[in-house]
Amino acid sequence: xxxxxxxxxxxxxxxxxxxxxxxxxxxxxxxxxxxxxxxxxxxxxxxxxxxxxxxxxxxxxxxxxxxxxxxxxxxxxxxxxxxxxxxxxxxxxxxxxxxxxxxxxxxxxxxxxxxxxxxxxxxxxxxxxxxxxxxxxxxxxxxxxxxxxxxxxxxxxxxxxxxxxxxxxxxxxxxxxxxxxxxxxxxxxxxxxxxxxxxxxxxxxxxxxxxxxxxxxxxxxxxxxxxxxxxxxxxxxxxxxxxxxxxxxxxxxxxxxxxxxxxxxxxxxxxxxxxxxxxxxxxxxxxxxxxxxxxxxxxxxxxxxxxxxxxxxxxxxxxxxxxxxxxxxxxxxxxxxxxxxxxxxxxxxxxxxxxxxxxxxxxxxxxxxxxxxxxxxxxxxxxxxxxxxxxxxxxxxxxxxxxxxxx
Amino acid sequence: xxxxxxxxxxxxxxxxxxxxxxxxxxxxxxxxxxxxxxxxxxxxxxxxxxxxxxxxxxxxxxxxxxxxxxxxxxxxxxxxxxxxxxxxxxxxxxxxxxxxxxxxxxxxxxxxxxxxxxxxxxxxxxxxxxxxxxxxxxxxxxxxxxxxxxxxxxxxxxxxxxxxxxxxxxxxxxxxxxxxxxxxxxxxxxxxxxxxxxxxxxxxxxxxxxxxxxxxxxxxxxxxxxxxxxxxxxxxxxxxxxxxxxxxxxxxxxxxxxxxxxxxxxxxxxxxxxxxxxxxxxxxxxxxxxxxxxxxxxxxxxxxxxxxxxxxxxxxxxxxxxxxxxxxxxxxxxxxxxxxxxxxxxxxxxxxxxxxxx
Numbered sequence: 001x002x003x004x005x006x007x008x009x010x011x012x013x014x015x016x017x018x019x020x021x022x023x024x025x026x027x028x029x030x031x032x033x034x035x036x037x038x039x040x041x042x043x044x045x046x047x048x049x050x051x052x053x054x055x056x057x058x059x060x061x062x063x064x065x066x067x068x069x070x071x072x073x074x075x076x077x078x079x080x081x082x083x084x085x086x087x088x089x090x091x092x093x094x095x096x097x098x099x100x101x102x103x104x105x106x107x108x109x110x111x112x113x114x115x116x117x118x119x120x121x122x123x124x125x126x127x128x129x130x131x132x133x134x135x136x137x138x139x140x141x142x143x144x145x146x147x148x149x150x151x152x153x154x155x156x157x158x159x160x161x162x163x164x165x166x167x168x169x170x171x172x173x174x175x176x177x178x179x180x181x182x183x184x185x186x187x188x189x190x191x192x193x194x195x196x197x198x199x200x201x202x203x204x205x206x207x208x209x210x211x212x213x214x215x216x217x218x219x220x221x222x223x224x225x226x227x228x229x230x231x232x233x234x235x236x237x238x239x240x241x242x243x244x245x246x247x248x249x250x251x252x253x254x255x256x257x258x259x260x261x262x263x264x265x266x267x268x269x270x271x272x273x274x275x276x277x278x279x280x281x282x283x284x285x286x287x288x289x290x291x292x293x294x295x296x297x298x299x300x301x302x303x304x305x306x307x308x309x310x311x312x313x314x315x316x317x318x319x320x321x322x323x324x325x326x327x328x329x330x331x332x333x334x335x336x337x338x339x340x341x342x343x344x345x346x347x348x349x350x351x352x353x354x355x356x357x358x359x360x361x362x363x364x365x366x367x368x369x370x371x372x373x374x375x376x377x378x379x380x381x382x383x384x385x386x387x388x389x390x391x392x393x394x395x396x397x398x399x400x401x402x403x404x405x406x407x
Numbered sequence: 408x409x410x411x412x413x414x415x416x417x418x419x420x421x422x423x424x425x426x427x428x429x430x431x432x433x434x435x436x437x438x439x440x441x442x443x444x445x446x447x448x449x450x451x452x453x454x455x456x457x458x459x460x461x462x463x464x465x466x467x468x469x470x471x472x473x474x475x476x477x478x479x480x481x482x483x484x485x486x487x488x489x490x491x492x493x494x495x496x497x498x499x500x501x502x503x504x505x506x507x508x509x510x511x512x513x514x515x516x517x518x519x520x521x522x523x524x525x526x527x528x529x530x531x532x533x534x535x536x537x538x539x540x541x542x543x544x545x546x547x548x549x550x551x552x553x554x555x556x557x558x559x560x561x562x563x564x565x566x567x568x569x570x571x572x573x574x575x576x577x578x579x580x581x582x583x584x585x586x587x588x589x590x591x592x593x594x595x596x597x598x599x600x601x602x603x604x605x606x607x608x609x610x611x612x613x614x615x616x617x618x619x620x621x622x623x624x625x626x627x628x629x630x631x632x633x634x635x636x637x638x639x640x641x642x643x644x645x646x647x648x649x650x651x652x653x654x655x656x657x658x659x660x661x662x663x664x665x666x667x668x669x670x671x672x673x674x675x676x677x678x679x680x681x682x683x684x685x686x687x688x689x690x691x692x693x694x695x696x697x698x699x700x701x702x703x704x705x706x707x708x709x710x711x712x713x714x715x716x717x718x719x720x721x722x723x724x725x726x727x728x729x730x731x732x733x734x735x736x737x738x739x740x741x742x743x744x745x746x747x748x749x750x751x752x753x754x755x756x757x758x759x760x761x762x763x764x765x
Contacts, residue, residue: 091624122630126622273747293654294449299750303659326625326655334621338660341717342744386717388666 029075035369047376050399078133078377080357082317100140110224111147113138128154131379140322145172174248204229244297269301290338307343317357337386410456410706412686414616415650418446423462423470433554434470450658451732452743456706464502502572531559574599574628599632609643638672648685
């Protein structure tokens, strides 16, 4: 009997905790950057059932009695990292926690990010506590086609049915990232890499034709690799190609043109050498982290790259990218801040890690801006989010306060 | 403000010991510096006027470090700092933890690492005794010259400071134990887990040069590195400076370290002291650099605003009264902001072609 009453008591507590998690919540901000119009001074965001139900000035929106309320100097949408490898490239950097590239073959578009993601890796916590609520993560650089990517929220610990976008893009690297210079494995040169890629895309195209034209019962047997490339050819999933050198950027654009691919140019640290070409090709750029290491293929990087893309009207977002050593992950908040210090207007910088990133990832109907009906993902700061000495004071995902430790 | 002092950098394409053994005190960074390395230009753009350039951490002892003034110059001798006795200023680089652990003759465990180091210092003590005996008694011959032991005797005599790479709290305590046994002068470098053993570090009265990274990890022993290190050490009165470890972080945003230290609780004055005077103390150059004081070297930087703001740019860098970086100069702007050619070594200055013609 006593056991039973304790059990009921625990149930009641659990119910209360669960209730408080999904309870209504109000967030007050001295400045609220909605990224859907002008910033609101002295604003309020009301959150119900994980969605934004009202937003406006304190005069327009009153907080109902009894609602929990958080306050901050600055409120922004939860940050959206346009390209990272967190959850695959684990914090410890030991063989057992590095899942971002598999080197047995140069092209493996069939490798799914959902089969590799560890939402409990501490780096996921790290970026979430600094305001990042949505990540486009998955396979990394280091081979010609390393695999697939996905989009999910940073409070998702395990892969279930609810991944935002389980298969977002197919990704790979041109330049030294996609070449085996040891001479033992193909591709060993830039030209060979492109030849392999073209050959494989042609194969996938033929595979699609066979699927379409085959009589019933005579379809070709399933080929995971060609299926994934077929999705790229059909425009279901963009091809995200990392290319830094101008010749690699050129090759990327040629490839997109030849196969009519939906292409996203990644990295692109020499984009400043061929802006007109990039503009003509009408591609989107997920630009390298502002503070990327200035070496190897990236030796001609400029801290002004994001500012230049913005000035030229080329659509872009800033990424945290992949790091093989330390820091094991970069943080888009800091990369965007540095871009702002090197000529990118403040709101364009914020936009590049919120709504612009969401748009490129195709999830702007849910995240990236603070608007009624969208997911209640918010980051709270005690000052200008980009300043070194400012803290991210709280992070909210789907209406749940997932961090309230000042960092 | 005073020119920045980076107490741990790998600019100038520096190299040190090779794969032949774990302890090589005879190797000098001095003999490896390429002063035309673009990363030296970038360090000037980052406001660094003095740097301790060190060999890497893959050895228990990877060689002699060199303290350079980032003057304009065409050879390393144009950049060196001379001690009062005419010798070239520098320390010695040591490391423990996982980096020096590899196949024999390198150590395989932490205990073996410490044992190898102790053996070497004991040899140096004996060598020092023989040198002393010969100096005291003209009848006695001095021992044969041994470059490595000579350098270690300089360490034992306090003329050469040990800059010790160390991350984990137990490794930090091992370094303090070795210091206690052999009495060398010490600067702890990285000290990723300083926050765990800050009391012990304070009790040993050892300065710490710390690094700020955008995230923890990257290797096992750096998983617990913490932005609070600056605040925790400052609270206990430990002399606390910073370093870039360039290329681990880029010299151009060295001031960021101070910003992040303040973000995690260090005082603004303490952080700026850490970027300048604390570094000067660690390199035994506090009488010449580290503060804007009459009589000191005219090493200073001109900034566009608050040094702890992300939006502030370093506009000029001056070393000993000479301007070595000016953001308004097109070439200097390339080093500062990047762009095509920013990774290419600086070309020869005109002086040298003239020499050739002569």
